[in-house]
Each structure stands twice: as C-alpha cells, then as structure tokens.
Amino acid sequence: LAEAAYGHFTSILGMAEPRPFSIDLSTVHTGPFDLSGLDAPFSEDEIWAAVKSLPLGKAPGPDGFTAEFLRSAWDV
Numbered sequence: 702l703a704e705a706a707y708g709h710f711t712s713i714l715g716m717a718e719p720r721p722f723s724i725d726l727s728t729v730h731t732g733p734f735d736l737s738g739l740d741a742p743f744s745e746d747e748i749w750a751a752v753k754s755l756p757l758g759k760a761p762g763p764d765g766f767t768a769e770f771l772r773s774a775w776d777v
Contacts, residue, residue: 749775 752775755761755768 752771757768760767
C-alpha cells in the first residue's frame with residue numbers, strides 16, 4: 702500500500718530535484734535581545750501618534766469609536 706501511494710504521488714508531483722544552493726543556519730549568529738522595554742507602559746505621546754495615524758471614518762476596534770471621535774475626545 703505504501704509503495705502504491707508513493708508511486709501515485711510521485712507520478713503527480715514528480716521527484717524532488719537537488720537545490721543549487723544550501724543555507725547553513727549554524728553560521729547565523731543572533732545575540733541576546735534586550736526585551737526589557739516590552740513591558741513598559743505606553744507613553745501619552747506614543748498613543749497620540751497612533752491615534753493621529755488612524756484612517757478617518759473607520760473604527761479601530763469593536764467599540765465603534767472612530768478616529769474622529771478619539772481625536773475630538775482626546776482631552777477627556
């Protein structure tokens with residue numbers, strides 16, 4: 702059964718061809734990353750920049766508040 706399945710799919714897909722190149726992942730060095738800033742709270746300037754970059758007439762979340770509303774109510 703295994704030989705029949707192998708023969709069937711080989712006839713459809715063909716045989717694998719050797720690749721003209723290879724990638725040696727052991728030469729890729731990734732040093733340690735400083736992830737300590739990922740748990741820092743967002744600053745008000747970062748949030749305001751994100752609100753200003755929102756497309757008009759669209760709600761960024763399921764609450765339905767549009768970018769125009771968020772901009773007009775920012776001082777609240």
